[in-house]
Amino acid sequence: MNFKQFIKKYFPKLFNNSGPMRNYINKKFRSEYIKINIIKEFFEYSPNVTGTISGRSKNTIFSIKNYSPVLNSLIKQPLHQQDIDEITPSNESQLLKELFQKYKSDKATHNYHLVYAKYLNQQKIKNLLEIGLGTNNTEIMSNMSKLGNPGASLFAFRDFLPQSEIWGADIDEKILFQDKNINTLYLDQLDKISIQEFITKFSFKFDVIIDDGFHSIISNINSIFIAKNILVEDGLLIIEDIRLDNLPLLNVAINLVKEDFEAKIYKNPNMAVAVLKKLND
Numbered sequence: 208m209n210f211k212q213f214i215k216k217y218f219p220k221l222f223n224n225s226g227p228m229r230n231y232i233n234k235k236f237r238s239e240y241i242k243i244n245i246i247k248e249f250f251e252y253s254p255n256v257t258g259t260i261s262g263r264s265k266n267t268i269f270s271i272k273n274y275s276p277v278l279n280s281l282i283k284q285p286l287h288q289q290d291i292d293e294i295t296p297s298n299e300s301q302l303l304k305e306l307f308q309k310y311k312s313d314k315a316t317h318n319y320h321l322v323y324a325k326y327l328n329q330q331k332i333k334n335l336l337e338i339g340l341g342t343n344n345t346e347i348m349s350n351m352s353k354l355g356n357p358g359a360s361l362f363a364f365r366d367f368l369p370q371s372e373i374w375g376a377d378i379d380e381k382i383l384f385q386d387k388n389i390n391t392l393y394l395d396q397l398d399k400i401s402i403q404e405f406i407t408k409f410s411f412k413f414d415v416i417i418d419d420g421f422h423s424i425i426s427n428i429n430s431i432f433i434a435k436n437i438l439v440e441d442g443l444l445i446i447e448d449i450r451l452d453n454l455p456l457l458n459v460a461i462n463l464v465k466e467d468f469e470a471k472i473y474k475n476p477n478m479a480v481a482v483l484k485k486l487n488d
């Protein structure tokens with residue numbers, strides 16, 4: 208267990224509160240300079256002007272950095288936000304917390320059990336899908352380290368929702384499995400073809416879809432696309448582990464689908480969870 212995993216496991220509050228510091232460390236020390244041709248790689252962001260290559264390259268970076276702030280300035284309605292800690296704990300949330308801990312999912316570290324217990328209505332959920340099983344293959348991005356227990360959260364949801372069918376999807380084919388009330392399938396949520404194939408596999412729609420997969424703005428938007436296709440009316444898309452800096456970009460996407468989804472954001476000091484309710488089918 209490394210230092211970060213130790214803090215996350217034994218001092219979850221400290222871990223959550225140290226989010227801004229970890230972001231600073233990631234930016235400053237866990238990043239690297241690579242040489243790229245800015246105009247070639249980001250041509251659609253480059254200005255259509257005469258001028259020096261250096262000037263046009265700098266302005267291309269300016270456009271990328273300002274794209275989401277200027278789009279947000281056009282959005283009239285602010286995102287509905289609330290602190291996760293303001294959700295009142297219940298017997299259900301305590302049970303779910305214990306189940307996440309039992310199977311070694313890190314969801315309770317971030318207090319996500321409070322969000323899930325609030326929204327997961329045990330009577331109404333026939334089919335729940337979670338993207339991201341929790342691979343322990345450290346070669347795969349967004350892994351749960353060597354100590355991970357693939358399927359941890361699926362087992363917790365299965366025990367919490369004994370009447371429901373639990374589905375999981377992951378890019379790591381080696382961790383796919385079947386168990387009582389649990390089925391898992393391959394999905395690369397960054398790949399449009401894989402997503403299209405995935406969507407066509409189901410003859411029914413899900414009541415809940417959870418995105419705990421790659422955790423990037425593109426994977427999040429692709430989850431909204433998946434939910435547009437295979438989520439029932441009044442169904443929920445729950446997107447986890449959104450870095451607070453990504454919220455403005457996600458807000459733009461949420462605004463584009465405002466006729467299809469109603470959104471609410473729950474925040475802890477470090478990360479956010481978006482809950483999107485499907486308005487129509």
Ligand SMILES: C[S@@+](CC[C@H](N)C(=O)[O-])C[C@H]1O[C@@H](n2cnc3c(N)ncnc32)[C@H](O)[C@@H]1O
Pocket residue numbers: 311312313314337338339340341342347348349350351358359360361376377378379394395396397419420421
């Ligand atoms: C944070 S872990 C999920 C943890 C698990 N839900 C839990 O609570 O125990 C993220 C998972 O996303 C998967 N993943 C990474 N990239 C992906 C992609 N492009 N498409 C689908 N899954 C991906 C990883 O293999 C990993 O299993």
